[in-house]
Each structure stands twice: as C-alpha cells, then as structure tokens.
Amino acid sequence: MTQTTKSGVLVYRVLPFPKLIVKVTHGLIHGGVAVCIIIGLIAVIKFHNTYSLSSLYSLHSWIGLATVIGFGLQFAVGLTTFNSLVPAQYRTLVLPFHRFSGIAIFGLAVVACLTGLQKNVVYDMANDNSKHLCKEWNGSVCLTKWKYSEKSPEGTVVNCLGLAICLAVAVVVFVATRADWKQTKPTDAAGKVGEMISPVGRN
Numbered sequence: 001m002t003q004t005t006k007s008g009v010l011v012y013r014v015l016p017f018p019k020l021i022v023k024v025t026h027g028l029i030h031g032g033v034a035v036c037i038i039i040g041l042i043a044v045i046k047f048h049n050t051y052s053l054s055s056l057y058s059l060h061s062w063i064g065l066a067t068v069i070g071f072g073l074q075f076a077v078g079l080t081t082f083n084s085l086v087p088a089q090y091r092t093l094v095l096p097f098h099r100f101s102g103i104a105i106f107g108l109a110v111v112a113c114l115t116g117l118q119k120n121v122v123y124d125m126a127n128d129n130s131k132h133l134c135k136e137w138n139g140s141v142c143l144t145k146w147k148y149s150e151k152s153p154e155g156t157v158v159n160c161l162g163l164a165i166c167l168a169v170a171v172v173v174f175v176a177t178r179a180d181w182k183q184t185k186p187t188d189a190a191g192k193v194g195e196m197i198s199p200v201g202r203n
Helices: 002-014 019-050 059-081 088-127 153-176
Strands: 134-138 141-145
Touching (some): 002 153, 019 059, 059 088
Antiparallel strands (some): 134 141
16 A cells, blocks of 8 residues: 555656646556555455454554545545536645645555554564574474564564665655646646646646
C-alpha cells in the first residue's frame, strides 16, 4: 500500500501527460491500492483466525485501521467530487483538503509499515522457533536463538528496510512540495487533453 500510495501522490508531479490521462492514472493507482487493502485484510484475518491470535491490540493495528478507514473516505470523496458532474467551485474548495489528507494518509501508511516491521521482528525473536532465527545448533537442536539486541541478521535486514522506507518518504515529500513542479492553477477534474502537466511546470 505504501508504494502504490506514493505513486498516486506523485503522478501529478512527474507525468508529462495531458491532465485527463494523469487523472485516470491517479484514480487507477488508488483503485489498485483499494484492491491491495482488501486482499491484505482478508489475509490478516485468516492468519489470525488460523493461529488464534489476538487482534487490534497493538499500536501497529490501530494505526493500520485508521489508515484503511482514512483511505476509504478519501477514495470515496475523490470519486464523488473530482468529476465533471460536480461544479468547479466545489471541486476547487475541496481540493486543498483532498491534497492534505492524501499526504496525511500516506504518512499513516508509512508509520503503520514501520511499526509493523518492528512488531513482527520483536515477536519473531521472542516466540518463533524458525531455523533462520537459531544462533547456535547442536545437531538438529537449536541451543540459542538470536536476540534483536544482538544485531541479528533478521533484525539488521528489517532495520535497513525501515531506513529505505524513510528515504523513499523523504523523496516523495521533496517532489510533492517542489513549488516549481506545482500546477499554476487548480486542475479541472474534467481534464483537457490539450493541457499538459510537466515536471518543470505547465507547457
């Protein structure tokens, strides 16, 4: 969800195509996010039910739920507001809030991802008996397991992945806030094929 949401945020800054094409791309990307969310929720519920795990008790799960709800509302508002059937004045009024909430939901998705990585690696280190977590073997018996505080290989991979996500967020924020890449006037939701969006301004 984080990567596809990031792409949805950036299409209005980096695609040098007519506005209508950019709008459709923006909508399709977020439609893909919605599909990923549904698949992810089904997988999580099935996994928790299969192993009789508790649900919605951690900070990660609360942030994740808030992200899903926020995205659903944002997606619904986008579909019902930014189309040619809605008066331009109303679209112009809603647009700043739509932009802000989109970036805020992207931020929530990133936080949910980072807290999920941290939660899972700590849980695995404490409770999982998988072979890759074993530090010392005696034949086929694991004598000692890696601890997260010992800079284990799995913990190092998770930490590097977390840093990579943070770097990607920094790039997104940089591109999304570049004043010279911003459109000079509000976008018409109906789209005009003759008007182009360029990474260096309007052609």
